[in-house]
Amino acid sequence: MSDVLERRIPARPQIAVPATLEQALDPQWLAGALAQTAAGRGIAQVEQVELIRTVATKVRFAVTFADGERQGFCLKGLLDVDAMTARGGPTCVLESDFYNRIAPVIDLRVPACVATVIDREGQQAVTIMRDLIADGARFCSALDPFTADDALESLTQLARLHARSDLLEGADWIRPRAAELAKMSYVTPEALQDLLDGPRGDNLSPRVRSAANLAVAIKALAARDGARPQFLIHGDAHAGNIFRTAEGMGVIDWQLLQRGGWALDVAYHLNAVLPTDVAEAEERRLLGEYLAMMRGHGMTMPGEEDAWAQYREGVTYGYYLWAITRRVDPPVIVQFVDRLGKAVMRHDSFGLLA
Numbered sequence: 001m002s003d004v005l006e007r008r009i010p011a012r013p014q015i016a017v018p019a020t021l022e023q024a025l026d027p028q029w030l031a032g033a034l035a036q037t038a039a040g041r042g043i044a045q046v047e048q049v050e051l052i053r054t055v056a057t058k059v060r061f062a063v064t065f066a067d068g069e070r071q072g073f074c075l076k077g078l079l080d081v082d083a084m085t086a087r088g089g090p091t092c093v094l095e096s097d098f099y100n101r102i103a104p105v106i107d108l109r110v111p112a113c114v115a116t117v118i119d120r121e122g123q124q125a126v127t128i129m130r131d132l133i134a135d136g137a138r139f140c141s142a143l144d145p146f147t148a149d150d151a152l153e154s155l156t157q158l159a160r161l162h163a164r165s166d167l168l169e170g171a172d173w174i175r176p177r178a179a180e181l182a183k184m185s186y187v188t189p190e191a192l193q194d195l196l197d198g199p200r201g202d203n204l205s206p207r208v209r210s211a212a213n214l215a216v217a218i219k220a221l222a223a224r225d226g227a228r229p230q231f232l233i234h235g236d237a238h239a240g241n242i243f244r245t246a247e248g249m250g251v252i253d254w255q256l257l258q259r260g261g262w263a264l265d266v267a268y269h270l271n272a273v274l275p276t277d278v279a280e281a282e283e284r285r286l287l288g289e290y291l292a293m294m295r296g297h298g299m300t301m302p303g304e305e306d307a308w309a310q311y312r313e314g315v316t317y318g319y320y321l322w323a324i325t326r327r328v329d330p331p332v333i334v335q336f337v338d339r340l341g342k343a344v345m346r347h348d349s350f351g352l353l354a
Helices: 003-007 027-033 089-105 148-162 177-181 189-196 211-226 262-273 276-296 304-323 330-347 349-353
Strands: 043-053 057-065 070-077 113-119 124-130 231-233 242-245 248-251 258-260
Touching (some): 027 043, 089 124, 148 231, 148 262, 177 211, 177 258, 177 304, 189 304, 262 276, 262 330, 276 304, 304 349
Antiparallel strands (some): 113 124, 242 248
């Protein structure tokens, strides 16, 4: 492994995973977590810069070391959560493992991770990264739509990820997430119907707004997808998980990293980031561009019509993810469910999966 790649491997201090924000920003705990970065310097001050709470907490903070140098960081983990939310800890472990095992050996623009703290027995973890915003990056939003050219640039990043599917060999810790979703253990059919009956489903047809139909479709998709070649995919490639730098776009949030068909990522991504009219006009061209990128990376890909069919089916995955989402700002949920649900309608995804 080259020196460049070695420098990207995060430190893995053997210390306790913090359960609260207070613990995470405690100078004594941070002295252990950032020992490799500190290089023997003490921590003189810790300043909280921004706090974002969804399911996981993201806290941007600045550390002033004893010699006066100030550095910005972002810590992500389950902090100050109830017992039910804490059950999502394995996704935080998965994200930390991505930065430990995948990010150092892949040509992908991701945040520089300086340390991961993992409790494998308790299935909890926090990841500490450089503060991208302090370094000039800008995060995208569901309410900040992409152009077709933007989508082509972000597809370039996804193609680089998918092209390293050789990393799935022996990596049993990267699971087939679509198959797990199909078990409907995340939300009951009744609760899902209640969600779809709310504002998120207002512009969708009764067929697509039906929780029963969605349950059948996601199970059929999982079965078909599992029988196809498996790729290393992001699993949650919406606009809010894309950032922009002077060098280009990058990808964050690896809590749903998984093995699955390429179409799950591509169909979800394009129909989440693009306004519906732009997606309808541009998606087939963009799919062709993606397939060409993958072939350029040496990957064997399906022909145009087979790929188009997989894409049309794959939209169901993203639609299901956002249909069950609760702990995100309502306008964002409504926007994503509307875009992805209309894509399911446009492509007759449920009919293809019947």
